[in-house]
Amino acid sequence: MxxxxxxxxxxxxxxxxRETLTRVGGIDRCVSEFIRVTGTLLPxxxxxxxxxxxxxxxxxxxxxxxxxxxxxxDEVCLAENAARLASLGPAGIDLNFGCPxxxxxxxxxxxxxxxxxxxxxxxxSAVRRAVPAGMPVSAKMRLGFNDDRLAEDCARAIExxxxxxxxVHARTxxxxxxxxxxxxxxxxxxxxVRLPMVANGEIWTVEDARRCRQASGCxxxxxxxxxxxxxxxxxxxxxxxxxxWSALLPxxxxxxxxxxxxxxxxxxxxxxxxxxxxxxxxxxxxxSTYDVVRTLNDPRAVAAAVFGEEAARLDLPKPARRxxxxxxQPSDEVPA
Numbered sequence: 001m002x003x004x005x006x007x008x009x010x011x012x013x014x015x016x017x018r019e020t021l022t023r024v025g026g027i028d029r030c031v032s033e034f035i036r037v038t039g040t041l042l043p044x045x046x047x048x049x050x051x052x053x054x055x056x057x058x059x060x061x062x063x064x065x066x067x068x069x070x071x072x073x074d075e076v077c078l079a080e081n082a083a084r085l086a087s088l089g090p091a092g093i094d095l096n097f098g099c100p101x102x103x104x105x106x107x108x109x110x111x112x113x114x115x116x117x118x119x120x121x122x123x124x125s126a127v128r129r130a131v132p133a134g135m136p137v138s139a140k141m142r143l144g145f146n147d148d149r150l151a152e153d154c155a156r157a158i159e160x161x162x163x164x165x166x167x168v169h170a171r172t173x174x175x176x177x178x179x180x181x182x183x184x185x186x187x188x189x190x191x192x193v194r195l196p197m198v199a200n201g202e203i204w205t206v207e208d209a210r211r212c213r214q215a216s217g218c219x220x221x222x223x224x225x226x227x228x229x230x231x232x233x234x235x236x237x238x239x240x241x242x243x244x245w246s247a248l249l250p251x252x253x254x255x256x257x258x259x260x261x262x263x264x265x266x267x268x269x270x271x272x273x274x275x276x277x278x279x280x281x282x283x284x285x286x287x288s289t290y291d292v293v294r295t296l297n298d299p300r301a302v303a304a305a306v307f308g309e310e311a312a313r314l315d316l317p318k319p320a321r322r323x324x325x326x327x328x329q330p331s332d333e334v335p336a
Contacts, residue, residue, distance in 0.1 A: 004234045005167070005198060006030040007224030008069050008140075010099070012274065015052050016258035020251050021227055022064040024243055026234025030066045031140070031167075031222075034096045036109070037072035037081045047085050054088045065091030067138065071099060073108035075123045079130035082137075092136035092164075095124060097154070100142070100173040111173035115145050117153040124161030138165040140200075140222075143185055144172045151185060152192040159195040166193070167222050170201040177225075183215035190217050198222050204229065204281070209237045229281040245285045253307050260299070268299040272306065 006021060007013060008031045013021075018030050032051045035042070048054050053066040060066060068090040072078045082093050097120060099110030113119050120141075128137050139158045143151045158166055168189055170181040181201030190197050199212050200222035209221055227233050231251070232242025252275070259271045273293055279286035289306055296302050 002219040003028045003198070003221075004237060005220070005222040006064075006227060006234075007200060007222045008033045008094075008096075009224055009228075010034060010101070013224065013228060015050075016255050016262060016271075017228065017275070018053075018064075018066065019060050019062075019258055020255040021231055022060040022062040023251055023254070024231045024235065024248075025062075026232075026236075026238055026240070027064055027223075027227075029091065030060065030064055031094050031138075032066055032068050034069045034071035034099060035081075035085075036104075037070055037074070037078050039074060039077055041077070041080050041084065044084070044088060047088055051090065054090060058089045058091045067092035067094045067136070069094040069096050069140070070127070071096035071104065071109050073113060073119070073123070075119075075126035078123055079126035082127045083130040086131040086135050090135075092138060093127065093131060094167075095127060095137070095139045095163075097139055097141040097158075098169050098173075100176055105145075105173070111142050111145050114141060114150060114154050114173075117150055117157040120154050121157035121161045124158050124163050128162040136164045137162070138167065139163050140167040140169065142169045142172055143175075143182060146172065146174055148172055148182075148185060151189060155189045155193050155195070159193040163195060165196045165198065167198040167200055168216075169222075170199060170216070181212075183212050186216035186218060196220070200224065202226075203233075205233070206236050225278065228275065229278040245283045248283075249307070256303060256307065265299050266297075269293070269297050269302040272302055276306075 004027055006027045010033045014033050035047060035050050051066060051068045053060055058066055068085055070078055070082060085093060096110055097113050104110040105112040124139060141154055168186045170183050170186050179202050183199060186199045197218050198220040199216040199218040203209050203212055203221055203223055204226040212221060213219060223233060231248060236242045256272060259268050263271055276286050276290040280290055293302050293305050
């Protein structure tokens with residue numbers, strides 16, 4: 001089966017952007033940014049804060065399933081939290097063995113665990129036992145920490161522990177996000193296990209997707225920064241026409257509405273500028289818009305510059321914002 005998944009990206013690809021990008025179309029499933037588990041059983045609100053889709057059947061408004069991702073190093077605590085998370089109805093539970101952040105690795109989580117395949121096995125086994133048999137448990141890993149010598153061992157550990165799927169970001173922790181991605185090493189892992197596998201890393205264009213599939217042997221792909229830069233990428237990979245700037249703008253306004261509800265005012269402008277910065281790779285209009293707002297920090301000024309004066313009304317009270325949101329239902333020109 002050929003699937004296109006939307007990647008988890010801490011500080012970038014969170015709930016507001018998942019909601020917006022899945023409305024464009026072409027994505028089969030999302031994975032949330034990680035929920036960090038550090039020695040305590042988290043309350044339900046800790047899960048729903050990161051994955052609000054749990055409050056709407058584990059799906060985005062477009063109907064795209066969302067798997068919730070856990071990160072940690074204590075298998076007992078992870079299992080307890082996975083059981084609680086499973087009771088909230090996600091589309092599955094994903095385990096993070098790829099985060100390169102220093103603060104995470106310093107505490108033994110994320111990519112650091114790839115130095116210990118036996119720890120990877122214990123974590124996946126414990127989580128698999130803790131959640132209902134019918135709930136998928138998947139994992140995402142990099143090729144390794146300092147190097148990729150243990151990549152096959154980690155993939156075998158994940159398979160032996162009972163995972164249902166493995167996503168491989170085709171770089172080590174040391175590689176970070178620098179090109180290239182070593183897609184051919186994903187093919188090596190596919191030869192080592194029978195586990196369904198998804199390739200991830202440096203897929204910015206349709207041609208990148210074609211080359212990744214050829215080099216990795218994976219038909220299923222996970223899209224991250226490429227999808228943020230080109231929201232029509234998944235549609236284009238499927239043979240569609242992508243999405244024009246004129247059709248993207250109403251969806252960007254919908255994104256701004258989500259940000260305005262969830263993010264403190266002092267951080268709102270940064271979120272929109274962050275996305276525009278990525279969109280510059282694909283849309284000339286994004287470049288000219290970014291040039292206008294780059295030095296602006298007031299959210300009203302940014303909203304007015306990008307969407308027009310009317311959008312600055314988003315600081316109205318909640319009932320008025322709800323009415324404004326209802327008026328922004330997508331037109332026929334916007335892909336469902």
